[in-house]
Amino acid sequence: MSTPFLLRGGRAIDPASGRDETADVLIADGLVVAISTKRGELTPPAGARVIECEGRLVVPGLIDPHVHLREPGADDKETIASGAAAAVAGGFTSVCCMPNTTPAIDLPSTVEFVQMRAQASQRARVFVAGAATVGRAGEQLAPMGAMAQVGAVAFTDDGDCVASAGMMGKVLAVCASLDKVFMQHCQDPTLTAGGVMNAGVVSARLGLGGWPAVAEEVIIERDVRLNRIHQARYHVQHLSSAGSVEIVREARAQKQPITAEASPHHLLLTEEMCGGYNTQAKVNPPLRSDRDIHAIIEGIVDGTITILATDHAPHTSAEKARDFSTAPFGMIGMECSLALYIKALVESGAISWARLIALLTIEPARLLGIDARGHGRLEPGLSGDVTVIDPTVEWTIDADEFKSKSRNCPFNGWKVKGRASNVFVAGRCLLIGDGVASAARVPSQSVRLDAL
Numbered sequence: 474m475s476t477p478f479l480l481r482g483g484r485a486i487d488p489a490s491g492r493d494e495t496a497d498v499l500i501a502d503g504l505v506v507a508i509s510t511k512r513g514e515l516t517p518p519a520g521a522r523v524i525e526c527e528g529r530l531v532v533p534g535l536i537d538p539h540v541h542l543r544e545p546g547a548d549d550k551e552t553i554a555s556g557a558a559a560a561v562a563g564g565f566t567s568v569c570c571m572p573n574t575t576p577a578i579d580l581p582s583t584v585e586f587v588q589m590r591a592q593a594s595q596r597a598r599v600f601v602a603g604a605a606t607v608g609r610a611g612e613q614l615a616p617m618g619a620m621a622q623v624g625a626v627a628f629t630d631d632g633d634c635v636a637s638a639g640m641m642g643k644v645l646a647v648c649a650s651l652d653k654v655f656m657q658h659c660q661d662p663t664l665t666a667g668g669v670m671n672a673g674v675v676s677a678r679l680g681l682g683g684w685p686a687v688a689e690e691v692i693i694e695r696d697v698r699l700n701r702i703h704q705a706r707y708h709v710q711h712l713s714s715a716g717s718v719e720i721v722r723e724a725r726a727q728k729q730p731i732t733a734e735a736s737p738h739h740l741l742l743t744e745e746m747c748g749g750y751n752t753q754a755k756v757n758p759p760l761r762s763d764r765d766i767h768a769i770i771e772g773i774v775d776g777t778i779t780i781l782a783t784d785h786a787p788h789t790s791a792e793k794a795r796d797f798s799t800a801p802f803g804m805i806g807m808e809c810s811l812a813l814y815i816k817a818l819v820e821s822g823a824i825s826w827a828r829l830i831a832l833l834t835i836e837p838a839r840l841l842g843i844d845a846r847g848h849g850r851l852e853p854g855l856s857g858d859v860t861v862i863d864p865t866v867e868w869t870i871d872a873d874e875f876k877s878k879s880r881n882c883p884f885n886g887w888k889v890k891g892r893a894s895n896v897f898v899a900g901r902c903l904l905i906g907d908g909v910a911s912a913a914r915v916p917s918q919s920v921r922l923d924a925l
């Protein structure tokens with residue numbers, strides 16, 4: 474049995490129920506067992522540890538629905554265990570990993586392999602997105618029903634688009650019948666051939682192949698059209714352009730079952746960062762313009778975009794040391810994304826804390842269909858997945874301190890504000906910062922102890 478914890482006097486936010494008030498939260502036996510707004514009403518059970526949470530946010534465990542954990546096949550970049558540890562360090566209690574591994578996650582046995590590895594790591598929960606087509610090759614349907622049966626929560630060929638309209642129609646039909654979300658990596662490959670960064674004046678100046686926004690937009694338009702027939706839950710991954718926001722906005726206005734996610738780098742970085750052939754800025758889809766950033770934030774403000782996702786994509790330093798054209802696409806983000814979301818969305822005044830927490834909890838839980846299992850909520854009787862956030866702590870992002878095995882973070886060295894101070898998964902405290910009273914006192918600020 475794990476140690477009970479009393480989180481005392483924090484600002485408890487549960488967007489699903491509308492709760493936003495000062496409260497004490499008691500975690501025991503793997504669950505949130507009680508929440509009380511009357512100070513002192515909850516007496517800590519024998520052996521409980523008390524964490525003073527005044528000035529902090531106590532929220533449902535954060536969920537990142539789009540990460541790459543690289544196992545099987547590339548455990549020099551990341552493993553399921555290192556990725557699940559990185560998730561906890563960033564405040565996430567659950568992640569959903571993508572199937573573009575080697576081999577691809579396109580069989581029930583591979584789904585089970587990932588689940589087994591995740592369980593053994595005893596860190597964040599890892600939910601699995603299965604491939605929609607065999608080998609993610611876009612030619613033959615993968616056994617999605619069988620993968621769903623062993624626990625795959627979503628389907629995607631992420632890393633690649635399901636480019637053929639014929640195949641896309643079949644995939645949507647299967648996803649609709651299974652009531653699983655299809656998550657599209659929106660990229661018409663015929664429009665991005667040779668592209669390595671956003672198409673525009675910067676790519677022209679650098680002499681690098683351009684990757685136009687329309688390559689993303691035509692796929693979303695086509696899929697919205699196709700999905701009018703199937704009515705599957707359809708999700709746009711890492712949305713990067715103003716035009717895409719427009720298409721999703723219109724489809725949602727027409728009550729189409731479409732959602733979209735935004736990633737930290739598409740909220741804060743532009744194509745200018747590729748200057749000097751900086752491979753840390755090379756990502757798929759590419760960094761675009763200020764205009765696109767504003768449109769994406771506007772989309773978050775008006776409810777067009779309802780989910781935040783890091784697209785955590787680890788690569789080795791050797792790979793990123795190649796020239797810009799041949800270095801791999803992708804950047805890591807789980808361990809700094811919370812502060813970056815705060816910077817882009819809350820500090821800027823775009824949205825409230827409660828809305829930010831919704832975008833990181835109940836919204837991705839609904840996307841993955843895990844809300845019914847109690848994820849994404851902070852309520853007595855539901856899972857003891859809880860994140861405590863210190864919104865005032867100022868810190869410098871240092872990739873060398875990351876639990877991730879990779880270091881390809883374009884935000885390295887940024888001064889940011891706000892960080893998870895405590896993370897509970899199924900009631901177990903996996904991350905503990907300062908402010909811990911009594912028996913759990915730690916010697917200095919921001920000390921991280923594993924598996925108390």
Ligand SMILES: [Zn+2]
Nearest residue numbers: 631632658710
């Ligand atoms: Zn992708």
